[in-house]
Every structure is written in structure tokens, then in C-alpha cells.
Amino acid sequence: MAQWPTLCSFLTLLEVRANMPSEKPKKITGTEPVDLLPPDPILFGQSEAMKEVRLRAAKICDTNIPVLLYGDGGTGKEVLARWIHKHSPSRTGQFVKVNCAAIPGTLLESELFGYEKGAFTGARVSKPGRVELAHNGTLFLDEVAELDLGLQSKLLQFLQDGHYSRIGDESERAVEARLICATNKDLEHGIEAGRFRADLYYRINVVRIRMPRLRERREDITILAGYFKKQYERQFVKESAALEPQMLNYLRNLDWPGNLRELSNSIARYVLIGPEAAIIPESPKRRAAAAQASPDEANAGPLKRIAREAIRDMERNLILEALRANQWNRRRAAVALKISYRALIYKIRDTGLISGRSKLSTDSQLDNNGASHSSTD
Numbered sequence: 001m002a003q004w005p006t007l008c009s010f011l012t013l014l015e016v017r018a019n020m021p022s023e024k025p026k027k028i029t030g031t032e033p034v035d036l037l038p039p040d041p042i043l044f045g046q047s048e049a050m051k052e053v054r055l056r057a058a059k060i061c062d063t064n065i066p067v068l069l070y071g072d073g074g075t076g077k078e079v080l081a082r083w084i085h086k087h088s089p090s091r092t093g094q095f096v097k098v099n100c101a102a103i104p105g106t107l108l109e110s111e112l113f114g115y116e117k118g119a120f121t122g123a124r125v126s127k128p129g130r131v132e133l134a135h136n137g138t139l140f141l142d143e144v145a146e147l148d149l150g151l152q153s154k155l156l157q158f159l160q161d162g163h164y165s166r167i168g169d170e171s172e173r174a175v176e177a178r179l180i181c182a183t184n185k186d187l188e189h190g191i192e193a194g195r196f197r198a199d200l201y202y203r204i205n206v207v208r209i210r211m212p213r214l215r216e217r218r219e220d221i222t223i224l225a226g227y228f229k230k231q232y233e234r235q236f237v238k239e240s241a242a243l244e245p246q247m248l249n250y251l252r253n254l255d256w257p258g259n260l261r262e263l264s265n266s267i268a269r270y271v272l273i274g275p276e277a278a279i280i281p282e283s284p285k286r287r288a289a290a291a292q293a294s295p296d297e298a299n300a301g302p303l304k305r306i307a308r309e310a311i312r313d314m315e316r317n318l319i320l321e322a323l324r325a326n327q328w329n330r331r332r333a334a335v336a337l338k339i340s341y342r343a344l345i346y347k348i349r350d351t352g353l354i355s356g357r358s359k360l361s362t363d364s365q366l367d368n369n370g371a372s373h374s375s376t377d
């Protein structure tokens with residue numbers, strides 16, 4: 001029998017979202033561990049599409065050749081970058097990630113190349129850059145298409161001879177590092193539009209590997225779902241029911257625009273809340289696609305439909321209450337609901353409290369106490 005959601009399970013759903021891998025560009029946090037990778041049979045699965053990826057990655061990992069990973073969001077570019085590092089001569093050094101989209105250009109330059117004491121206001125001590133930290137290791141430039149043109153030239157100079165200077169320092173330093181870049185944008189299009197330097201493109205694109213979308217590797221969904229389930233059971237110290245063949249069949253038939261990240265999120269909901277939650281896709285558009293993908297589900301008995309509607313209504317009411325209690329300040333409402341600001345904005349749209357089209361006008365109404373937020377907040 002379908003389980004009725006309780007207020008408690010509902011709040012948990014909101015919290016799960018807050019604890020789930022965030023879509024927000026990650027802050028540069030320093031060097032990252034690579035030993036948390038999934039085992040190879042999971043990471044590469046059994047699909048033809050991933051066999052190709054594995055073959056290419058295995059061929060180049062022994063060398064120091066620059067690699068460009070491209071593919072849609074959530075397809076596993078970063079996971080593969082870590083795998084390449086782990087299997088390359090640079091594994092004795094550190095894996096240093098720089099998210100080029102997360103930091104404005106001027107700051108990014110000092111993050112990348114470091115600075116000397118007194119180089120600019122606030123530079124009270126000298127600081128090494130990410131490039132320096134990657135010496136004898138791997139420098140992973142994520143979302144490389146977002147680099148501004150000024151930094152692209154600086155990076156190009158560095159890639160040409162391995163030399164660079166910290167900001168405010170005349171002397172040159174040398175670094176040996178493996179370079180891996182990742183993007184979900186079409187860099188060639190960026191070149192045509194004058195946003196990306198062709199010479200830098202040829203430097204970073206010596207070998208390129210395309211990460212397939214999850215829907216191009218449906219055969220791997222079962223093994224991945226099982227892996228995520230175990231991971232979340234361990235993380236949340238909670239056992240969950242075995243994934244029924246019917247459920248796996250349903251998951252294999254979805255389109256997964258958010259790729260492995262979206263599958264992982266669905267399984268997190270499955271573990272914490274149950275099968276009902278796992279099959280509620282994350283956006284209205286996805287709900288429509290899911291209904292098409294699974295006629296059985298679309299025609300499910302009224303109880304299931306009612307349960308789903310009830311979940312949505314409860315969520316909507318909770319959010320409304322929190323917004324009212326916090327004078328429509330979304331940031332404070334998010335704190336009260338124990339979810340991220342971004343998750344709240346998503347929920348406000350998802351529950352139909354405002355539509356995407358009325359976003360701008362409603363956004364200013366919602367923040368009527370003068371708080372201003374950036375859209376990526």
C-alpha cells in the first residue's frame with residue numbers, strides 16, 4: 001500500500017535536499033582527496049559508451065598530456081579527472097581543483113597564481129597560488145569556458161613554458177603539473193564568438209574525452225543505483241528496501257537531464273523517504289517526461305496520485321508559513337526551514353508559488369525588506 005507522507009518525512013525531504021550535492025558552484029577549498037572514487041566497475045559500468053571513455057583514459061593516464069573533458073552537467077567529468085590523476089605519474093602530487101566559474105576574474109588570478117605581501121590592498125602576507133600547489137601533481141580547471149580573456153592569456157603563457165609570477169613579484173617560478181580541463185560548453189563556439197582564445201584551446205585540447213549522458217548508458221543505471229543506495233545507506237546510517245525490478249525498469253527509462261547527479265539525488269530520496277519520493281522527479285518538466293516514460297506510473301491508482309499531490313501541498317504550505325513568519329525574506333526563511341537558499345528558490349518555483357515567468361517581479365516582492373541577493377546565492 002502506498003505510504004502517506006507525514007510532516008516529519010516532509011521536513012526530512014527538505015533537509016535531504018540541503019544535504020545533497022549542491023548545484024551551486026563549489027568554492028575553492030584547497031587540495032582535494034582522490035581516494036573517495038567509486039571502484040572501477042562502478043565508475044565505468046558496462047556500457048559501450050563508457051568502454052570508450054575507459055579506453056581513452058587508460059591510454060593517456062601514464063603520460064603528462066593535457067586532457068579536456070567535456071559533457072553535460074553531472075556526467076562525471078570531475079570523477080574522471082580524479083581517476084586520471086590517481087592513475088598518472090602525477091598521483092604523488094596533489095589534485096588541485098579550480099572552479100573557474102565560482103570566482104570573479106580578478107580574484108581568480110590571485111587564486112591561480114598567488115601573490116606577494118603588499119601586492120594589493122589587503123595582501124598582508126604572501127600566498128602561493130593553486131598552480132604552485134599543483135607542482136608535481138594535477139591542476140584541474142573546472143568550467144574552463146568561464147575564464148575571462150585576460151586570464152586566458154596569462155594561463156596560456158604559463159602553459160607554454162611552465163613559468164609564471166605571483167602577483168606583485170618580478171621573479172619567475174617554474175611548475176610541472178598535469179593539466180586537466182573540464183567544460184560543459186562548446187569551446188569552438190566560444191572561439192567563434194570571441195570569448196575563448198583559439199591558441200589556449202589548442203593547448204588544453206590535446207586529448208579530449210566526451211562524457212556520455214546517462215541516457216546514452218542506460219545499461220549502467222542498475223549498477224549505479226545500487227552503488228548510490230549503499231553509499232547513502234552508509235551516510236545516513238539507514239537501511240532501505242531492495243530496489244525492485246519494476247523500480248529499476250522505471251529508472252532506466254527516464255531521460256535524466258541532470259545525469260548521474262540527478263540519479264544520485266533520486267536514490268538519496270529513496271533511502272531516506274522511500275520509493276514514492278525516489279520517483280518524484282525534481283522539476284515539473286521532468287514530471288511530464290516521467291509520466292511519458294512510464295505509462296504505468298502515469299495511470300497509477302488514485303492513492304498514489306493523491307499522495308503525491310499531498311506532498312506538494314504540504315511542502316507549499318510549509319514554505320508559505322516560513323516566508324510569512326520571516327516577512328518574506330527568503331534567506332531567513334531558508335534558515336528556518338533548514339535548507340539552502342538555493343534549494344528554497346527552487347522549491348518556491350517547483351511548488352508553483354511563483355512561475356518562472358513571473359520570477360522577476362515576484363522576486364522583488366518577496367525581498368521587500370531590501371535584502372538583495374545574486375541569482376547564484
Ligand SMILES: Nc1ncnc2c1ncn2[C@@H]1O[C@H](COP(=O)(O)OP(=O)(O)OP(=O)(O)O)[C@@H](O)[C@H]1O
Nearest residue numbers: 021038042043072073074075076077078079260261
Ligand atoms: N562514474 C561514476 N560512478 C559513480 N558516481 C559518479 C560517476 N560519475 C559521477 N558520479 C557522481 O555523480 C555526481 C556528479 O559527478 P561530477 O561532479 O563528476 O559531474 P560533472 O560532470 O563534473 O558535473 P558538472 O558539470 O555539473 O560539474 C557526483 O556526485 C559523483 O560522485
Ligand SMILES: [Mg+2]
Nearest residue numbers: 077078142182
Ligand atoms: Mg564538475
